[in-house]
Amino acid sequence: MTGALTLYDCLTAPSPRRARILLAEKGVPHSTVAVDLRQGEQFTEAFRAINPLCTVPALRIDGGLVLTDNAAILAYLEARFPEPPLSGRTPEEKAEVAHWHWRAEFEGLLAVAEVLRNSSPAMRGRALPGPVDYAQIPELAERGVLRLQQFFTALDTRLVDRPYLAGEHFSVADITAVVAVDFARAAKLRPDERHPQLLRWRARLAERPAIGPV
Known part of the structure; x- marks a missing residue:
């Protein structure tokens, strides 16, 4: 089936x-x-x-x-396919997953998209995905860089005392966040020595076959 x-x-x-x-x-x-x-x-x-x-x-x-x-x-x-649960197990964990999943999308993936779609010559006239063409806004690319830098800092702070974004268990919040962090390389941004906890987390995720190394 x-x-x-x-x-x-x-x-x-x-x-x-x-x-x-x-x-x-x-x-x-x-x-x-x-x-x-x-x-x-x-x-x-x-x-x-x-x-x-x-x-x-x-x-x-x-x-x-x-x-x-x-x-x-x-x-x-x-x-x-409820196993393994990737949206949380307890009500509290489900809330944490939902929060960090949203932040990974809004502060991470959307910020990378702002940079690339509003600065790349290949994306001229294609500032948003989908069937409708939209003009680039260069200021959004500049803002996207600042947002990504803040996103890296927020992740590093969050991961100081936990292995995954929502706590002890890998979740969809980690999936979206790692895709955002890896995709930021296309905008010439990546975590560095200022983000030791973020680097540790990325190394942990590299051990998962579905994710792999950077």
Whole structure:
């Protein structure tokens, strides 16, 4: 039955990497269809029929329903494949996971996107993903750099006395945060000696086959 799951993926993009890690950590069998974003395959009529938002990841599940964002993919996989739990075990842990997952998305991934989409010549006219073109705003790139620097500091402080962002257990908050930290390299930003706890955490995550080294 799980063979019916199909992930529309792109190895060079951060968002589908989150879905890949989640599926791997859950041990969920699935097939994969590569979508070449650099060649604009997400804008073809064939892919628009799968996901009109023209983005990856997309996960086709049993019955033909297509989930077109990581939030929906997480909700589905946690409900259908509850072990291991990646959204928390206790009410308190679930709240911590939700908080740090949101921060990793808003302060981490969105900040990297601000930098790259508002500064890269290849993204001119494509400042936001999806079917609608938007102009770049250079000031957002400048702000994104500052946000990422603060994000690294916040993670380092959080990890002083715990192995993972939500405490003792690996969670989806760690998945999104590590994707953000790794993707920040594309914006020429990475943790350094000012972030010893963040570096320790990244080294710990490197031991997980679904994540691997930087």
